Amino acid sequence: MPKKYLTILITGASSGIGKSLVKKCIGNGNKVIGIARRRNELEKLKIELSSDRFEYYNADVADQNAIKKIRDDLEIENNIPDVIVCAAAMFEKDTHPYDAELIKKTIEVNFFGTMNIVENFLDIFVKNGHGHFITLSSITSWRANIKGISYPASKAAIAIAFRGLNLHYQKNNVHFSTIYLGPVETDMWEGRKSFMLTTPEKVAERIMVLINHPKSVSYIPFLSTTIARLLTLIPDELYAKLSSYLVK
Numbered sequence: 001m002p003k004k005y006l007t008i009l010i011t012g013a014s015s016g017i018g019k020s021l022v023k024k025c026i027g028n029g030n031k032v033i034g035i036a037r038r039r040n041e042l043e044k045l046k047i048e049l050s051s052d053r054f055e056y057y058n059a060d061v062a063d064q065n066a067i068k069k070i071r072d073d074l075e076i077e078n079n080i081p082d083v084i085v086c087a088a089a090m091f092e093k094d095t096h097p098y099d100a101e102l103i104k105k106t107i108e109v110n111f112f113g114t115m116n117i118v119e120n121f122l123d124i125f126v127k128n129g130h131g132h133f134i135t136l137s138s139i140t141s142w143r144a145n146i147k148g149i150s151y152p153a154s155k156a157a158i159a160i161a162f163r164g165l166n167l168h169y170q171k172n173n174v175h176f177s178t179i180y181l182g183p184v185e186t187d188m189w190e191g192r193k194s195f196m197l198t199t200p201e202k203v204a205e206r207i208m209v210l211i212n213h214p215k216s217v218s219y220i221p222f223l224s225t226t227i228a229r230l231l232t233l234i235p236d237e238l239y240a241k242l243s244s245y246l247v248k
Ligand SMILES: NC(=O)c1ccc[n+]([C@@H]2O[C@H](COP(=O)([O-])OP(=O)(O)OC[C@H]3O[C@@H](n4cnc5c(N)ncnc54)[C@H](OP(=O)(O)O)[C@@H]3O)[C@@H](O)[C@H]2O)c1
Pocket: 011, 012, 013, 014, 015, 016, 017, 018, 035, 036, 037, 038, 039, 041, 059, 060, 061, 062, 086, 087, 088, 089, 090, 109, 113, 136, 137, 138, 139, 181, 182, 183, 184, 185, 186, 187, 188, 189, 200
């Protein structure tokens, strides 16, 4: 019989979508392990939730030793998650000329940081015969972007890696889900108010549905992702012009 309540590990738990998802998961009776770098934000969340079903680690997802230590601790405590939502990511606008350091840093956090989580938990999921990884990619990964190359490139890489991993591991009952997200009103979103914008709370609700019904690829929310999918038919230059109306 499937477990009624799950243990869910959420990276990027200190703000935005990750934080909303922590609240939603705790509200639904689940146990949550949050990871992010800002201890003060995690502690504030712990106080706000006032629940012993929420625990946190302050760590950088790209730090291999730190993530391995978290996995070892959870294994010793017999507290291995059923689901891992990889929401941690950074976004900084690329400066021009070409900024090699920013590209490296962004790929290091958004791609290798997420893969670091996968690397540390995949073998236990396979051994246990169940587990679910979810990554939050972006519609920006589909198009050349006038504002930058690092972030969209990192989100394209993680999405295609998860989709490939899903093909390999679904036979082990280990699922990899990729969510292509449209604009969400969080600290990361720097654009204008728009009918296309959704809230982190609404995204958290949709992620809960996905947690209960794993799917390889999802598009959230429907409106902005559908418009973006249709716009993949137009040339980059025209898309850059149109999307500039959304960005400040
Ligand atoms: N907002 C959007 O429009 C949008 C659109 C498409 C996709 N997404 C994706 O949705 C996810 C959540 O983003 P958000 O919008 O909620 O942005 P956010 O509010 O800026 O949240 C980002 C989270 O990632 C954590 N983080 C960043 N670097 C980290 C690192 N090296 N190690 C551990 N944690 C790290 C941050 O916490 P600390 O600073 O405390 O470490 C924060 O909790 C991201 O993957 C983002 O790419 C967002």
